Amino acid sequence: MQVTLDDEAGKVVVRMSEKRLDAAIAGEFKDTVRPHVAARGPDLVLDLAAVEFLDSSGLGAVIALRKALPDGRRMALRGLTPNVQRVFRLTRMDKVFDILPDAEGSAA
Amino acid sequence: MIAGKGPVALDGPPAAARPMVVFTRSFRATKDTVRESLLALTDRVRGHVGADLMSRTELVLAELLNNVAQHGRPRGMGAQPLVHMSIVAQPDGLACSVSDDGGLLPGVCLSPRAPDPATYPEGGFGWFLIDHLTQSLVYFRENDRNFVAFTVPVEQAEPH
Numbered sequence: 001m002q003v004t005l006d007d008e009a010g011k012v013v014v015r016m017s018e019k020r021l022d023a024a025i026a027g028e029f030k031d032t033v034r035p036h037v038a039a040r041g042p043d044l045v046l047d048l049a050a051v052e053f054l055d056s057s058g059l060g061a062v063i064a065l066r067k068a069l070p071d072g073r074r075m076a077l078r079g080l081t082p083n084v085q086r087v088f089r090l091t092r093m094d095k096v097f098d099i100l101p102d103a104e105g106s107a108a
Numbered sequence: 109m110i111a112g113k114g115p116v117a118l119d120g121p122p123a124a125a126r127p128m129v130v131f132t133r134s135f136r137a138t139k140d141t142v143r144e145s146l147l148a149l150t151d152r153v154r155g156h157v158g159a160d161l162m163s164r165t166e167l168v169l170a171e172l173l174n175n176v177a178q179h180g181r182p183r184g185m186g187a188q189p190l191v192h193m194s195i196v197a198q199p200d201g202l203a204c205s206v207s208d209d210g211g212l213l214p215g216v217c218l219s220p221r222a223p224d225p226a227t228y229p230e231g232g233f234g235w236f237l238i239d240h241l242t243q244s245l246v247y248f249r250e251n252d253r254n255f256v257a258f259t260v261p262v263e264q265a266e267p268h
Contacts (some may be wrong), residue, residue, distance in 0.1 A: 006201050020143070022139075022170060022174075023138040023139045023143075023145055023170070023174040023178070024140050024142070024176070030268065035182050042206050050243070053163070053166065053167075053170075055167060055170040055171060055174065056171055056174075056237060057174060057231075059233065060229075060230040060231050060233075063228050064230050066228060067228050067230075070266065077212040078129040078226075082160075082163075083163045083167070085166075086163075086164075086182065087167070087237070090228050090236075090237060090240055090241075091222055091223075091225065091236070092222065092224075092225045095225055095227070096225045096226060
């Protein structure tokens with residue numbers, strides 16, 4: 001599984017480079033990224049522009065990362081593709097996440 | 109092959125002239141075989157239906173099959189449930205039927221209500237998504253098998 005971390009204007013960008021964030025990979029994704037979000041540090045952006053398919057297990061992993069943040073540290077999402085957006089919208093999780101508009105996102 | 113978005117692909121030649129698009133597969137349900145099966149399904153059907161319909165169907169089947177893979181058989185109680193699934197392209201959508209020899213799914217897997225987003229729930233969305241994205245959903249249990257059948261419609265009415 002490929003996940004990269006970059007510094008971008010003082011924020012940590014976590015970029016998921018796999019096309020699928022599904023049940024087969026959700027646990028590994030969560031375990032890989034959690035140490036980077038659970039400690040104190042700069043705010044984060046989770047870039048999902050490469051992800052074409054997300055199921056509820058993948059959604060659960062993203063939510064788990066959000067819950068792992070220490071007080072005062074924030075994590076926004078960006079680059080949501082239409083299929084990923086749909087899952088966030090239907091579950092209304094789009095109401096509780098900061099989702100950056102496309103203009104601020106990376107090249108999708 | 110009809111490229112592009114939108115549910116136009118099921119129009120076209122009269123039914124008699126159109127090849128029947130069917131996908132069937134049997135497998136032991138694990139997270140990995142579910143993924144493989146969905147990839148094989150989209151490979152087979154993608155060129156014949158709109159991209160949006162394909163994606164909604166893939167999501168619904170992922171939720172259903174992962175429930176079976178994760179909850180259909182208690183850990184250490186024998187082989188993973190054996191799933192048979194069949195998907196047929198119809199004029200009104202993709203008609204899907206799935207059966208498995210796993211146990212009764214726990215109630216939380218079958219709750220049609222979405223959890224409250226404010227509690228940051230990490231699960232419990234599966235059956236809500238299935239219920240929301242399908243029509244003519246039937247579920248029954250017979251001879252120690254679960255049977256689920258539904259249609260994912262060509263046109264999806266968005267909420268709100």
